[in-house]
Amino acid sequence: MKKPLLLGAGALLAGLTALVWGLNVRDEADVRVPVAAPAPTDTLIARGAYLARAGNCLACHTARGGPAYAGGRAIDTPFGAVFTSNLTPDDKTGIGTWSSAHFWRAMHNGRSRNGRLLYPAFPYPNYTQVTREDSDALYAYLQSLPPVVQANRAHALRFPYQSQAALAVWRALFFSPGVYQRDASRSAEWNRGAYLARGLGHCSACHTARNVLGGSSAGLDLAGGLIPMQNWYAPSLTSAHEAGLEHWDKQHIVSLLKTGVSPRGSVTGPMAEVVLRSTQYLSNEDLGAMAQFLQELPRLGPDSHSAQPVVRSRKTASTFSAAIPGAKLYEQHCAQCHGAAGQGVPGAYPPLAGNRAVTMASTANLVQIILNGAYAPATEGNPRPYGMPPFVLVLDDNAIAAVLTHIRISWGNEAGEVSPLEVNRIRAHQGR
CATH class of the missing domain: 1.10.760 (Cytochrome Bc1 Complex; Chain D, domain 2)
Incomplete structure (x- = not known):
């Protein structure tokens, strides 16, 4: 009995080894084929800076309070924490010794300079579509940054997700490299x-x-x-x-x-x-x-994500709405901004009546907003946005469930109720 098991394990190991080897052979071609990197002109660097904004690279590759692009930010995943890498041109801890071909391979194939597979917390399944020209511009911009000496932190992933073999299997299942192909039928x-x-x-x-x-x-x-x-x-x-x-x-x-x-x-x-x-x-x-x-995205038909209408007469809905505790809580904490009828204030507070964010099936965002508040970003075009304060210390799980249920069934909204358990699951996660 042991012999067949050993043979099966050996075959699986051989298969994984062949898979990793095959991926190495395929990906190494991008580094072996010489491609002359364009000279790092001011124009090219400016283009790379713009593309770095488009990719939101700074947000992930900068730890809170740390140097820009020096990495060290933890990206939490269901499999453990992945720490972002140092993208500054430091020779020892950053990408100072990387060539534009090495950088292209990371973007296109999800491989580091030494050939190791990268974790898809770095979204190379998307970045693979980036053209070589744009990759070279990004590389030129990153090489223009001040070098920062900051060693990369080891990932904190659970077994077996920390292994290169497991990552190779994941890539075989879910990743296929390929630059974006223009659709000739589109503008x-x-x-x-x-x-x-x-x-x-x-x-x-x-x-x-x-x-x-x-x-x-x-x-x-x-x-x-x-x-x-x-x-x-x-x-x-x-x-x-x-x-x-x-x-x-x-x-x-x-x-x-x-x-x-x-x-x-x-x-x-x-x-x-x-x-x-x-x-x-x-x-x-x-x-x-x-x-x-x-x-112009393809439209889906009725789906599991969409809230299913709750069939009630107006009289029944009104009676039910007035009877639940949420109606009183709404009057105390919400009506001053969002209106007695959920109409909101244009340019300041969003309406709740007929709001898709209120009526869709998933209630996670609604609970998050009640617990932690809601704030639009302070942008050049809207430097002083209106915001909503958090109620995490004001309302318990039952109260939040009640007020959200009231909002989701009032003023023509026809969505499902929210349970205290749904609220508790998200609140409990806040302390982790």
Whole structure:
């Protein structure tokens, strides 16, 4: 009995070894083939700085209070913590000895200078679509930064996820390198938007659901998903019930990405950081291209993410709404800003009546907002945004569940109730 088991284990090990070797052979070609790096002109460096903004590189590769781009920030994952690397041109601890080909291989194939596989917390499954020219511009910009001596921290991943063999299997299942291919049937503007959103913008890293292994399906691209470890739900950009933009005025989308607010909505949570550190610095032309791409995404039919209407007569709904404790809590804590009928105040406080963020099936964001407050980013176009204070110390789980239930079934909203258990799960996560 032991012999077949040993033979099976040996075959599996041999298969993994062959897989890793095959990936090495394929990826090494990008480093062996000589490609002359363009001279680091001021124009090229400025272009690289712009692309670094588009990729939001600074946000991840800078620890809180630490030197810019010197790494050290922990990215929490379901498998442990991954620490970002030093991207400054220090020879010993950064990328000072990297060539443009080494940098391209990291972007395109997810491999470090020494050939080691990189973890997809660095979103190379998206960055693989970046062109070699843009990669070289990014490289030129990073090489122009002041070098910072700061050693990279070892990842804190659980067994077996810390092994290169396990990572090779993950890549075989979920990663395929390939530069963005222009769609000839689409306009130049759409293609530019698709290139930015799918590549450097890595929108699908948050807006696509992931399985238990951290992989995602291209068939569900941008269809929404819970952001691992953060407990924020990135809504579907393909569903009219969540964050689909098909019927938005294009300029409103540009305004949302440029300033964090628009007549149709505002950003908060993780998206507020994206606007703060990335999209507010992009040109109106590029933001318009991204808006065009997002407006033309394939639309999904009725899906599991969308709230299912609750069938009630108006009289029954009104009676039920007035009877629950949430109605009184809303009057005490919410009505002053959001209005007695959930109508909000234009330009200041969002309406709650008919708000897709209120009625979609996932209630994670609503709970996060009540607990931790809601703040749009302070951008050049909106330097003093209105905000909502946190209620984490004011309302307990039962009270939050009650007021959210009241909001989700009132003023024509037809969404499900929120349970204290849902609130408790997110509150408990805050202390981790």
